[in-house]
Amino acid sequence: MAGYRKLGRTTAQRKALLRNQVTNLLYHGRIKTTESKAKEVRKMAEKMIALAVKEMDNFEEVTVTAKVPRKDAEGRRVKEEVDGKKVTVYDELEKTIKKDKATRLHARRQMLKVLYPVVEVPGNKKRSAKKVDMVAKMFDEVGPKYQDRNGGYTRMIKIGQRKGDGAMEVFIELV
Known part of the structure; x- marks a missing residue:
């Protein structure tokens, strides 16, 4: 039995898809996707949040x-x-x-392997676009938010089957 779902994609496509969804989940707090993708995203997101909680004051x-x-x-x-x-x-x-410190630096680099860079564009003004430091957001906002919680940082809410192919869709969100 495999340790992960292949999602019908090549390795590079699968990694890119999951990195994108994890980044969007941590940035927006909630995304809509299929159940099998959400289960894989949950694994990665929980690890990122656990790293942020562990190393936020280091x-x-x-x-x-x-x-x-x-x-x-x-x-x-x-x-x-x-x-x-x-x-x-x-x-x-x-x-x-x-x-x-050394362990926080290592955690930062582990997060940078997964999280994509995020650019925030207000309205239609491309000149005023600014880059969001997702790793700093993880340490400064997400880490303290889940400091007293031992795991279970995400929840999945089933919303029914997709009309086209009947795949079960869910909202995955930060608790």
Whole structure:
């Protein structure tokens, strides 16, 4: 007996389909799909959420100094002349950043193997599209949400058979 469902697809197609559905489930919180696909998506999503819960607090705060170019009122870099050349003027800023410990870094890389990059486009404005860091969302939002829960992060709700081929359709959603 196989350890997974093949879903009538080649390996590459199957992996891409499941990665896409897991990413959409974790981003939107709910997707509609067939029952067999949902059972496979559930396996992957539960593992991602379990990683986020386990490693969400495993970091240290570090203060770093960064050189940032000085900007004028119009947002352009300020330049001054030194030895006949125009040179950008830099300011030093101190920032506090989260530095992942080794196990959290490994968890982050495991999540990046599964999750696709998400681009959020508000309305029809492609210029104002912004990238969503799904791994940061997992650690910052999903992890604390399920911190007190031991597994069972998803639920499947059957909604009946599909009209075309009679496949059982379900909503799979985060609890």
